[in-house]
Amino acid sequence: MTKITSIDVHSLSQLGAEAVALFATRDFQGLADRFGYALAYDRDPAQAIAADLESALLNSQEPSEQETPSITVKYFKPNSTRLVALVECVMLFDNKVPILVELIVNSFDGGMNIYLEDVSPL
Numbered sequence: 001m002t003k004i005t006s007i008d009v010h011s012l013s014q015l016g017a018e019a020v021a022l023f024a025t026r027d028f029q030g031l032a033d034r035f036g037y038a039l040a041y042d043r044d045p046a047q048a049i050a051a052d053l054e055s056a057l058l059n060s061q062e063p064s065e066q067e068t069p070s071i072t073v074k075y076f077k078p079n080s081t082r083l084v085a086l087v088e089c090v091m092l093f094d095n096k097v098p099i100l101v102e103l104i105v106n107s108f109d110g111g112m113n114i115y116l117e118d119v120s121p122l
Contacts, residue, residue: 001036001115007085007105009073015114016071016087019101023053023091023119035103035116052119053099060097060121067098067122082107087114090122098122 004011022031031037032045040048072088087103104117 001113002034004105004112004114007075007112012073012085012087012103012105012114013071016073016089016101016103019087019103019116020069020071020089020091023093023099023101026050028053031116035114037116038104039118049116049119053093056099056119056121057093057097060099067092084112086117 004015019031019035022034028046028050031049037045037049039052043051067090069092070090074086074088076083076085083104084107085105089101089103091099091101093099100120100122102117103114105112105114
């Protein structure tokens with residue numbers, strides 16, 4: 001999980017692009033160090049990211065010609081869960097398999113964090 005100070009679309013999109021680049025190079029330790037992993041549970045975060053990516057790749061649909069890489073930032077309405085924003089990153093893993101990478105921004109005691117929420121088939 002990374003502390004952040006700006007939640008504008010440009011800043012969050014850059015963080016999404018950074019996560020996608022780390023996935024593309026299979027730098028799972030870099031992903032874990034930079035963003036953590038919400039769904040690691042009791043697993044090592046880097047190993048959990050690698051395992052969940054492999055599962056997503058096995059369960060992904062055949063890519064359609066309409067699938068294009070994208071990064072979309074969405075904001076939550078004020079809520080009690082402290083969720084602020086979602087960064088949805090659609091990537092074509094190995095230039096062919098569509099994968100969804102999701103980053104979440106939450107607030108805490110006046111600050112904000114961004115972390116890897118999930119990696120899943122598209």
